[in-house]
Amino acid sequence: MINKETVNYVGALARLHIDPQNADRFAKNLEDILHYVEKLNTLDVSSVKPTSHVLDVENVFREDTVIPSLSQDKAMGFAVEHHKGFYKVAKVIE
Amino acid sequence: MEFETVIGLEVHLQLNTETKIFCGCRNHQFGSEPNTHVCPVCLGLPGSLPVLNRKVLLSGIKVGLALGCEINTFVKFDRKNYYYPDLPKGYQISQFDFPIAKKGFLNIKVDDGEKRIGITRAHLEEDAGKLIHDDELNASLVDYNRTGTPLVEIVSEPDMRSAQEAYDYLTALKLTLTYLGVSDCDMEKGSLRCDANVSIRPAGQAALGTKTELKNMNSFSAVKRAIEYEVDRQTRIVISGGKVVQETLLWDEAKGTTHTMRSKEEAHDYRYFPEPDLVPFTLTDSDINAVFKELPELPYVKLFRFKKQYGLNDYDAFILISDRSIADFFEKCAVLYSDAKKIANWLNGPLMKELNGRKKSFSQLSLSSEEMTGLIRKVEEGVVSNLVGKDILTTLLDTAKSVNAIIEEQGLAQVSDDAALIRVVDEVMAANPKAIAEIKSGKTSAMGFLVGQAMKKMNGKANPKKLGEILKGRFENV
Numbered sequence A: 001m002i003n004k005e006t007v008n009y010v011g012a013l014a015r016l017h018i019d020p021q022n023a024d025r026f027a028k029n030l031e032d033i034l035h036y037v038e039k040l041n042t043l044d045v046s047s048v049k050p051t052s053h054v055l056d057v058e059n060v061f062r063e064d065t066v067i068p069s070l071s072q073d074k075a076m077g078f079a080v081e082h083h084k085g086f087y088k089v090a091k092v093i094e
Numbered sequence B: 001m002e003f004e005t006v007i008g009l010e011v012h013l014q015l016n017t018e019t020k021i022f023c024g025c026r027n028h029q030f031g032s033e034p035n036t037h038v039c040p041v042c043l044g045l046p047g048s049l050p051v052l053n054r055k056v057l058l059s060g061i062k063v064g065l066a067l068g069c070e071i072n073t074f075v076k077f078d079r080k081n082y083y084y085p086d087l088p089k090g091y092q093i094s095q096f097d098f099p100i101a102k103k104g105f106l107n108i109k110v111d112d113g114e115k116r117i118g119i120t121r122a123h124l125e126e127d128a129g130k131l132i133h134d135d136e137l138n139a140s141l142v143d144y145n146r147t148g149t150p151l152v153e154i155v156s157e158p159d160m161r162s163a164q165e166a167y168d169y170l171t172a173l174k175l176t177l178t179y180l181g182v183s184d185c186d187m188e189k190g191s192l193r194c195d196a197n198v199s200i201r202p203a204g205q206a207a208l209g210t211k212t213e214l215k216n217m218n219s220f221s222a223v224k225r226a227i228e229y230e231v232d233r234q235t236r237i238v239i240s241g242g243k244v245v246q247e248t249l250l251w252d253e254a255k256g257t258t259h260t261m262r263s264k265e266e267a268h269d270y271r272y273f274p275e276p277d278l279v280p281f282t283l284t285d286s287d288i289n290a291v292f293k294e295l296p297e298l299p300y301v302k303l304f305r306f307k308k309q310y311g312l313n314d315y316d317a318f319i320l321i322s323d324r325s326i327a328d329f330f331e332k333c334a335v336l337y338s339d340a341k342k343i344a345n346w347l348n349g350p351l352m353k354e355l356n357g358r359k360k361s362f363s364q365l366s367l368s369s370e371e372m373t374g375l376i377r378k379v380e381e382g383v384v385s386n387l388v389g390k391d392i393l394t395t396l397l398d399t400a401k402s403v404n405a406i407i408e409e410q411g412l413a414q415v416s417d418d419a420a421l422i423r424v425v426d427e428v429m430a431a432n433p434k435a436i437a438e439i440k441s442g443k444t445s446a447m448g449f450l451v452g453q454a455m456k457k458m459n460g461k462a463n464p465k466k467l468g469e470i471l472k473g474r475f476e477n478v
């Protein structure tokens, strides 16, 4: 059962703000999705190989060879705030 | 009430590959300027895709095999989701249900023999970045150089029953891992990190007690101290009727205490799901066999062989195998000189002392087996005394000179010439009438004093055996 609490909890984990007005609606939507997916459980899949990836490709590697990294300037270019080569973020206390 | 301690350890090992696990940025760049080894992949920029470093997978198999694990022939990666600024993507690529290796073990020494510590699993994952908390700026600063460093996480079963067993497990694990050469296993540099899960239960009870997780220990002895402290703390709580709370505790090395970790990290609900950006990997038996063939002789196999092949005792053999390069050197010496016990004495005694004094590892020195055995031979033949031999070893390590050259240049050869020795003995006897009187009255310990005096007069270069014989002869003839 998906209820409002579950929606709010999942929303908090995903850092999403859930409008209280929408929580009930989302709960119902998610519940419907789960019901729909549950239908798959009624099928006999004993002869089907489990899918772990949608692409039928395996063993894609790179060799252990260094390629140039970004410059510090360029790396800082993506940042909203930075300080002496570090990304600057809201303080997290450990 | 008697309590039993239950400990399980999680060890994170940074692999020493040239590049990171999923991108071509340089790995192991300890001490670099911040954010100079980063790229769109390890910064988690939109549109970038990870590609697995083949060497990382091979190292993972190596670690698994060395720990007696089963290697999964089907390997995939999963996303472990949590928000923290040291994790640019908002998830860590790790392994959940198909780790590279599972069900292994490691033996540790206990009083009555060996104890087997189970290894639950070993899996591959990426390291996070580094955070610095800056009070002045009232901000946290992030360096992503370490992000994407390949890690193997080795999870033990809760099989350890004391802080000492945890310490011994870590020592044995590190020894095995250094033999593999996949990491420098340096806890101070963070290339080996250890978290401990600790709980207590009434002796005889099967169910586990509530555990706490200890973090932030930066040496094996700190792990031991933190566990001892935590066991004590939990015991006091239970005895006074309280309940242990499941939580993560940080070890404070300076204070020797733990405190609760306060962080903005969400409750542990990682919502693992298969990593869609990486395709799965299948390993054939021949892939695994190829890695198996490349494994070096592992430390405890070597220990057993050294005892059997060279007739060494457990203590000597163990010190030798504790450093793979010294063990190899020992074997080179043993080819050139037949008395293995003598070689072991020299390597484990004077050579070890030199290494400790220089704060260097053996592989940082250049010492040939020819010179080492040459030196042992000179001492055994009585050309130089044991004491002078040790000095020669020092010079040997300081300079590139040969043993023969050192002996010749410094005139170190021992005097075995009877006439010279007799002359000195007579001088010493004449100068020490008191000692002579003592010996005559049966106090033979003064004999050693006289030998010492004679040796001093000859700058340590007298053949002590001959000296003793001559001196003894003097008294027998009186």
Ligand SMILES: [Zn+2]
Residues within 6 Å of the ligand: B020, B023, B024, B025, B037, B038, B039, B040, B041, B042, B043, B148
């Ligand atoms: Zn990168």
